[in-house]
Amino acid sequence: MSEIPAKATESEDPSDGATHLAAEAAVPGDAMWQSSPPGSMYDYIRVASFSIGPGGLVDQWSLRAEQLFGIPAARAVGMDPIEAFIDPDLRERGQRKMAEILDGREWTGVVPFRMPDKADGTRGEEGLAEVYVMPTRTAEGEKAAVCIVVDVRTLRRIETDLAASQAIFGQSPFGFLLIDTDLRVRRANERFASIFGGTPDDHRGKGVHDYLPRGEAERVAATLRRVLETGQSITDMHVTGYVPGSEERRHWSVNLYRVHSGSGRPIGIAWLGTDITARRAAAREAANARRNLALLNEAGARIGNSLDLETTARELLDVVVPGFCDLATVDLYQGLLTGDETPPGLADGSAELRRVAFASAVSDAPFSGSGESVAVGAVHHFPFNSPCADALRTARPRAVPPEEGGLVQSTLAVPMVAHDTVVGLAQFARTKGSEPFGDRDRDLAVELAARAAVCIDNARLYRREHERALILQRSLLPPGDPEASGLDIACRYLPGNAATEVGGDWFDVIELPGHRTALVVGDVMGRGLRAAVAMGELRTAVRTLALLDLEPAEVLSALDEIARGLGTPGGVQQATRTARQPRDADLSEVYLATCVYAVYDSVTRRCTFANAGHLPPVLVEPGEPALMLDVPPGMPLGVGGEPFEEVEVELPEGALLALYTDGLVESRDHPLDEGLQAFVGALTDPSRPLEDVCDHVLSTLDTHHGEDDIALLMARVQGLPAESVGDWTLPREPRSVGRAREYARGQLLSWDLEPLVDTTELLVSELVTNALRYGEGEIRLRLLLDRTLVCEVWDSGLVQPRRRRARDTDEGGRGLQLVGLLSAAWGSRRTPRGKTVWFELPLPGAEAGLTDPAEALLSLF
Numbered sequence: 001m002s003e004i005p006a007k008a009t010e011s012e013d014p015s016d017g018a019t020h021l022a023a024e025a026a027v028p029g030d031a032m033w034q035s036s037p038p039g040s041m042y043d044y045i046r047v048a049s050f051s052i053g054p055g056g057l058v059d060q061w062s063l064r065a066e067q068l069f070g071i072p073a074a075r076a077v078g079m080d081p082i083e084a085f086i087d088p089d090l091r092e093r094g095q096r097k098m099a100e101i102l103d104g105r106e107w108t109g110v111v112p113f114r115m116p117d118k119a120d121g122t123r124g125e126e127g128l129a130e131v132y133v134m135p136t137r138t139a140e141g142e143k144a145a146v147c148i149v150v151d152v153r154t155l156r157r158i159e160t161d162l163a164a165s166q167a168i169f170g171q172s173p174f175g176f177l178l179i180d181t182d183l184r185v186r187r188a189n190e191r192f193a194s195i196f197g198g199t200p201d202d203h204r205g206k207g208v209h210d211y212l213p214r215g216e217a218e219r220v221a222a223t224l225r226r227v228l229e230t231g232q233s234i235t236d237m238h239v240t241g242y243v244p245g246s247e248e249r250r251h252w253s254v255n256l257y258r259v260h261s262g263s264g265r266p267i268g269i270a271w272l273g274t275d276i277t278a279r280r281a282a283a284r285e286a287a288n289a290r291r292n293l294a295l296l297n298e299a300g301a302r303i304g305n306s307l308d309l310e311t312t313a314r315e316l317l318d319v320v321v322p323g324f325c326d327l328a329t330v331d332l333y334q335g336l337l338t339g340d341e342t343p344p345g346l347a348d349g350s351a352e353l354r355r356v357a358f359a360s361a362v363s364d365a366p367f368s369g370s371g372e373s374v375a376v377g378a379v380h381h382f383p384f385n386s387p388c389a390d391a392l393r394t395a396r397p398r399a400v401p402p403e404e405g406g407l408v409q410s411t412l413a414v415p416m417v418a419h420d421t422v423v424g425l426a427q428f429a430r431t432k433g434s435e436p437f438g439d440r441d442r443d444l445a446v447e448l449a450a451r452a453a454v455c456i457d458n459a460r461l462y463r464r465e466h467e468r469a470l471i472l473q474r475s476l477l478p479p480g481d482p483e484a485s486g487l488d489i490a491c492r493y494l495p496g497n498a499a500t501e502v503g504g505d506w507f508d509v510i511e512l513p514g515h516r517t518a519l520v521v522g523d524v525m526g527r528g529l530r531a532a533v534a535m536g537e538l539r540t541a542v543r544t545l546a547l548l549d550l551e552p553a554e555v556l557s558a559l560d561e562i563a564r565g566l567g568t569p570g571g572v573q574q575a576t577r578t579a580r581q582p583r584d585a586d587l588s589e590v591y592l593a594t595c596v597y598a599v600y601d602s603v604t605r606r607c608t609f610a611n612a613g614h615l616p617p618v619l620v621e622p623g624e625p626a627l628m629l630d631v632p633p634g635m636p637l638g639v640g641g642e643p644f645e646e647v648e649v650e651l652p653e654g655a656l657l658a659l660y661t662d663g664l665v666e667s668r669d670h671p672l673d674e675g676l677q678a679f680v681g682a683l684t685d686p687s688r689p690l691e692d693v694c695d696h697v698l699s700t701l702d703t704h705h706g707e708d709d710i711a712l713l714m715a716r717v718q719g720l721p722a723e724s725v726g727d728w729t730l731p732r733e734p735r736s737v738g739r740a741r742e743y744a745r746g747q748l749l750s751w752d753l754e755p756l757v758d759t760t761e762l763l764v765s766e767l768v769t770n771a772l773r774y775g776e777g778e779i780r781l782r783l784l785l786d787r788t789l790v791c792e793v794w795d796s797g798l799v800q801p802r803r804r805r806a807r808d809t810d811e812g813g814r815g816l817q818l819v820g821l822l823s824a825a826w827g828s829r830r831t832p833r834g835k836t837v838w839f840e841l842p843l844p845g846a847e848a849g850l851t852d853p854a855e856a857l858l859s860l861f
Helices: 041-045 063-069 081-085 088-102 152-171 190-196 214-230 277-302 309-320 387-394 439-476 528-547 552-566 571-579 672-682 690-700 735-750 754-774 815-822 853-859
Strands: 047-052 058-061 107-114 126-137 143-151 175-179 185-188 234-242 249-260 266-275 327-333 353-360 398-400 408-418 421-431 487-494 505-512 516-524 593-601 606-612 618-620 646-650 656-660 710-717 725-730 779-785 788-795 825-831 834-842
Touching: 041 152, 047 063, 063 143, 126 152, 143 152, 175 190, 214 234, 214 249, 214 266, 249 277, 277 309, 277 439, 309 327, 309 353, 309 421, 309 439, 327 408, 353 421, 387 398, 387 408, 387 421, 408 439, 421 439, 487 505, 487 690, 505 528, 505 710, 516 528, 516 656, 516 710, 528 552, 528 593, 552 593, 552 606, 593 656, 672 690, 690 710, 725 735, 735 754, 735 779, 735 788, 754 779, 754 788, 754 815, 754 834, 815 825, 815 834
Parallel strands: none
Antiparallel strands: 047 058, 047 143, 107 126, 126 143, 175 185, 175 266, 234 249, 249 266, 327 353, 327 421, 398 408, 408 421, 487 710, 505 516, 516 593, 593 606, 606 646, 618 656, 656 710, 725 779, 779 788, 788 834, 825 834
16 A cells, blocks of 8 residues: 655655554544534534554544544554555555654554454445544653545545635635625625625625615615514525715625524525626616507507697697606697788797696696796796706707706606707706606607697698688688578588588579579589589589579589589689590599589479489478489489489479488498488478477488588478569560559559569669560560569570660660669569560668669760
């Protein structure tokens, strides 16, 4: 068995006299010895002891020696360690070394040993022992030795483990602390020291109050005490502190567990901390990004749902409070709210503004960037040198310094810019305790304000166009209670978009000469302002054509040419050229419209219809069910090339006539036929007041208001009574002039219209005389009494009368001038058999403005 030297206190080779000490017998009292407490150092390093007596034999053998060498004391005491454990070739040298030891010299060395063979014959394990031999003397003064033995392999393993533990502790990327039972740092590693400064030794003796703010330190200290008392580990406890000597905040994720000694006694707490400052910052950035994206998505969904400026401003604040800030206001330029066409925009920032919205998550008290309180609805302005005025002036966001001692700690004044125009200012504020605004917050505030500004500017433009469209629409539609001779009228108009009140449907009631009335209902295909403009052009054209007293079919033919010209750059001026386009021309620029045109004569109660692709009129006779009149549908206006037909229908007294557009009877939910049947079925009682009938129809039908415009025109027939009509036929002779005056005088006196007799006689005489001179065939004189007095003179001549200015020397040519001076209105129209010249006089009490006949005669000469 060879000897492995390790260390010696002498210069000799340790193998010389390297002794493996043993004893064969135990000294008295060995059985009383107990092992060291569990978990002591000696349990880990495997140390044992024995002693050698004066004779060089083992005289004491410890219990730990029994455990280390596997030799009981009874056998070991009395053994010669040289003979028992040293290789035979080295025994001689061992004997010399033992003699030297017994002579008073110490020796330390490493020697191999072998455990005794096991009972089953298995060879004993080999080992290395570091032996420390110390000479001593017995009580009698004899030379002896005490030996301490350590298991070398175990010791080296422990050294390796300690080195590894030291490397792990020192090289760990985590901050590691060993905190003692007094909650003071016993040991810190390099990672912890690299963050908090100094060397690991500089942190010995420090407590949590040296690293954390007071409140946080108290919380952590309480947690450390709980871990120390209960032994319960803590995982992922978040701790926030500051690097000593700086304002740099650090965030840690800390794991805590109690540490025990080998005997199980608590000796402190292990603190394993991971620096999550960067991770927290990244998580915060990600959370802010998600929040910002969510806010932008919410803004896109909630801002701009209304075309009202104040509502849009409130929608912005509903989004940002409290999700983005604690307080917010919106101020818009006063000129913008009052309809000024040119808002101040990039002005000097001191223009008047009105506070239109305010929202708060913490207080109801308004605030202003200028430091003064401004209530919602109040008109104010910012001082020129204030940050708010600067933001308005430069169109860039500005930070507003907080008021000293106030609730707000951070405020952004953000101009609301739309299409390079500043329309107002939004202020976003955060109170104390909230995180101040950063650069990303500023960018988000600008984006939110810009979105709201675009919606507000769109609302402003919409309001301007809406007001213009309303003026146009209301100017084009007839008054709410149109009047007509021989008809009781009621009407309803519902635009497809209730917000705009603008559409392409229209109706009209046009008074014609001879107590006749033109009833018109039309529908321009399309919606919105363009359809309304086209409708206005068509309605104007209808009124112009109606005043020419053309037949209904002729009116529609002329309208068709006009409609074909509406889509061309030249508008109506191009109608004639457009009408000559071939049939297969592109209709993409042609406005199509449907229209029904009816002329009602209150004297005969006959109504002539012409239709251009419109729905048929509905007639309800007293005591009969409603029915749709069989009127040829014709082609819509704008198609061109197709003639229009006329149908004449005699309407009984009290009958109800309904004209309407398709929005009343057609929707996505039911076909047109069902809607028409429902409409006809709703007209059950024509004797009810017309206003009630209109309301009943609209409430009964499922109109789906909002899908299309709705126009409804209802007229109840009230023919002119026979006693209100005077009708005479005169032969073509000079005496007929005097006879016509006599008929007129007698009729007016029977109607108690004596104040009108002289004027009427004079004008009748002029018209009959013209008929004799320039007309043909028999002469017909007709007087009609209704809301006015109308006189008509009929003849078979086709030449229309023309008013001219007579010279002083002319004997004639002043008749029509006289008619124009004395009548409220006059004119002529074609008839199927010639022409009719007429004039109209207001009834007594309404003749203000008429000229006295004598004065009129004198004015002509």
